[in-house]
Amino acid sequence: DVKVTQSSRYLVKRTGEKVFLECVQDMDHENMFWYRQDPGLGLRLIYFSYDVKMKEKGDIPEGYSVSREKKERFSLILESASTNQTSMYLCASSLSLAGGPDTQYFGPGTRLTVL
Amino acid sequence: GQQLNQSPQSMFIQEGEDVSMNCTSSSIFNTWLWYKQDPGEGPVLLIALYKAGELTSNGRLTAQFGITRKDSFLNISASIPSDVGIYFCAGLQGGSEKLVFGKGTKLTVNP
Numbered sequence: 001d002v003k004v005t006q007s008s009r010y011l012v013k014r015t016g017e018k019v020f021l022e023c024v025q026d027m028d029h030e031n032m033f034w035y036r037q038d039p040g041l042g043l044r045l046i047y048f049s050y051d052v053k054m055k056e057k058g059d060i061p062e063g064y065s066v067s068r069e070k071k072e073r074f075s076l077i078l079e080s081a082s083t084n085q086t087s088m089y090l091c092a093s094s095l096s097l098a099g100g101p102d103t104q105y106f107g108p109g110t111r112l113t114v115l
Numbered sequence: 116g117q118q119l120n121q122s123p124q125s126m127f128i129q130e131g132e133d134v135s136m137n138c139t140s141s142s143i144f145n146t147w148l149w150y151k152q153d154p155g156e157g158p159v160l161l162i163a164l165y166k167a168g169e170l171t172s173n174g175r176l177t178a179q180f181g182i183t184r185k186d187s188f189l190n191i192s193a194s195i196p197s198d199v200g201i202y203f204c205a206g207l208q209g210g211s212e213k214l215v216f217g218k219g220t221k222l223t224v225n226p
Binding site (some may be wrong): 048111 | 118146148158187205207
């Protein structure tokens, strides 16, 4: 079974703090994704990575950065947390078959509250 | 970003009833995925569909990839209380690694 784990289930930070969210997958997947999920807005893609040290902006990258130094690990960084970044953050991974059949698997989520 | 049209937005049903929900798009998709999300948890993959016309079952769940490749539906038969949750459809277009999501169907099952 594919396993995607996230470092924290719940996190509370203060405005202006630097926040790191970690995601690890154990299936040797090429692609990894960070989403945020908010009521009424659904899932929105922040960043994704299709290879080590490679990254692409998603739909809402502002205020975030990412790091992928190892294939199995993808980190989301909030350089200076703000209250409007309070949200549920979901990590996902997929195998990547260059246009072929693919499936994304999600982690359990991190509920971040910024005070 | 792009979104799929998922309906209904919410459903309130009695235990034992069958449920049907669907997703449509004006664009063609190569892959359709159905997820279930429990409160405070990440989405869990239920069914993946890769070919137009494909009909796939997973226990009491059945999903179909529409023949036009612009829609998909999910049926749940003989619902039980643990079916409660939010069901999402998601699609992948050719040449893209990025999923396009529906907004979800919130299912409530009354015992």
